[in-house]
Amino acid sequence: MVTPGPALSSTSLRLAALLAAAVLLGSCNDDGGATTALATPGTASPAASAPASTPPTPDGALAPAPPAEPDVDLAMAHIQHLAVAIGPRAAGTAEERAAAEYLGGVLRDAGYEVTLEEFPFEDNFDQSSITLSGGSLEALALRGGADAVATGRLVFAGIGDAAGLAGVTLGGRIVVFDRGVLPFADKVRAAEAGGALAVIVVNNEGGAFRGTLGEAESPLPVVGVAGEHRAVLLAALDQQVTVTANAGAKPGVSQNVVATADGDCEAYLGAHYDSVPQGPGANDNASGVAVVLEVARARIAPGLCVVMFGAEELGLWGSRAYVEQHALDAAQFLLNVDMAGLIDDPIIVGDRGLTSEILAHYQAAGLNSPLQAGMFPPFSSSDHVSFTAVGIAAVTFNSGDDPAIHTPQDTFERIDRESLRVMMVGVDAALTGLLNATAR
Numbered sequence: 497m498v499t500p501g502p503a504l505s506s507t508s509l510r511l512a513a514l515l516a517a518a519v520l521l522g523s524c525n526d527d528g529g530a531t532t533a534l535a536t537p538g539t540a541s542p543a544a545s546a547p548a549s550t551p552p553t554p555d556g557a558l559a560p561a562p563p564a565e566p567d568v569d570l571a572m573a574h575i576q577h578l579a580v581a582i583g584p585r586a587a588g589t590a591e592e593r594a595a596a597e598y599l600g601g602v603l604r605d606a607g608y609e610v611t612l613e614e615f616p617f618e619d620n621f622d623q624s625s626i627t628l629s630g631g632s633l634e635a636l637a638l639r640g641g642a643d644a645v646a647t648g649r650l651v652f653a654g655i656g657d658a659a660g661l662a663g664v665t666l667g668g669r670i671v672v673f674d675r676g677v678l679p680f681a682d683k684v685r686a687a688e689a690g691g692a693l694a695v696i697v698v699n700n701e702g703g704a705f706r707g708t709l710g711e712a713e714s715p716l717p718v719v720g721v722a723g724e725h726r727a728v729l730l731a732a733l734d735q736q737v738t739v740t741a742n743a744g745a746k747p748g749v750s751q752n753v754v755a756t757a758d759g760d761c762e763a764y765l766g767a768h769y770d771s772v773p774q775g776p777g778a779n780d781n782a783s784g785v786a787v788v789l790e791v792a793r794a795r796i797a798p799g800l801c802v803v804m805f806g807a808e809e810l811g812l813w814g815s816r817a818y819v820e821q822h823a824l825d826a827a828q829f830l831l832n833v834d835m836a837g838l839i840d841d842p843i844i845v846g847d848r849g850l851t852s853e854i855l856a857h858y859q860a861a862g863l864n865s866p867l868q869a870g871m872f873p874p875f876s877s878s879d880h881v882s883f884t885a886v887g888i889a890a891v892t893f894n895s896g897d898d899p900a901i902h903t904p905q906d907t908f909e910r911i912d913r914e915s916l917r918v919m920m921v922g923v924d925a926a927l928t929g930l931l932n933a934t935a936r
């Protein structure tokens with residue numbers, strides 16, 4: 497579903513506030529000012545002669561000139577606004593919406609046509625647990641089991657085959673099975689047949705697991721626990737425990753901020769602006785948003801589009817919605833930025849060909865950037881994946897590992913201005929090089 501954005505507040509007020517914030521930031525820095533000389537990649541900025549060539553607006557006044565270069569102090573001010581003034585921006589919240597409107601305003605002021613495009617998402621949760629006399633264990637509900645709570649004495653029945661079940665009283669008890677050999681549904685059926693109240697399946701290796709009963713459904717709560725908990729459970733046999741299976745999906749609505757310069761989208765800049773609920777998301781990913789905003793403001797050009805994605809942290813919902821809602825026939829590439837505020841082994845992740853092209857542009861421009869081709873750790877991902885999935889060359893710029901992301905410690909104070917500047921120069925040089933290479 498596509499909805500037009502709401503009316504946004506006054507241009508001049510917002511820019512004035514931002515500039516004031518940037519000056520304040522600048523004056524706190526050791527270099528004593530808000531000077532923002534960026535290492536310019538080889539090509540001249542198309543905006544360099546902006547004041548003279550800026551077309552008059554319909555009422556005859558000159559539109560504000562785009563900045564000649566991305567501004568690192570304004571980028572710091574954007575991060576401060578998102579992570580401090582707004583704070584945590586969890587998908588579907590009023591704070592996420594406020595962030596979207598702020599980004600829309602900045603991009604509109606820069607000359608883009610901006611739309612807030614809403615999309616539905618689901619927030620999968622699992623708050624299942626096992627409560628013992630000494631404390632509680634985290635558990636994950638098996639799909640097909642009941643969302644329910646049961647209390648009873650604990651018994652152990654092996655893997656749930658005849659040998660395991662032999663001589664075990666299941667009636668009115670909570671049964672512990674080892675995972676393996678038999679399908680989950682068979683173990684649960686045996687527990688039901690014996691009159692058990694709930695089922696716990698212990699993983700046959702370290703860590704938790706997500707399981708399903710397949711086609712089967714059970715009236716019993718059925719949970720799985722990490723293999724590490726086996727000893728604790730076996731030590732609690734015959735004691736009273738409570739099993740809670742509580743999992744599901746909460747629906748919500750988020751929005752992408754979509755900004756188009758002129759014509760079909762050939763080149764994309766992207767970044768997600770939502771955060772996890774428990775942290776202000778300064779590095780992840782107000783920093784990436786700030787880099788994209790400032791590069792987008794300086795490099796506005798026909799065919800350039802900017803998408804700020806919502807609900808990324810819950811599973812790339814925004815980027816998946818965007819590629820579903822739009823024909824991307826003209827799209828040539830996406831440069832996505834996810835974490836740009838603390839350099840530690842900075843990488844470009846995603847399409848190998850596009851990455852090589854970017855690194856070649858750095859070389860041609862004489863830019864000595866620390867950015868290298870790299871990969872995310874297992875189970876980590878970002879919005880470029882949604883674009884590569886539909887055949888568009890896409891990469892994510894990432895400043896490297898940061899143990900504070902997804903915690904309350906991911907704060908504005910930790911953002912390193914020099915890291916941000918280096919990442920901004922890298923993204924800017926990549927965009928400039930690629931745009932020049934594909935110039936019509």
Ligand SMILES: [Zn+2]
Binds near residue numbers: 768781808834835
């Ligand atoms: Zn992120």
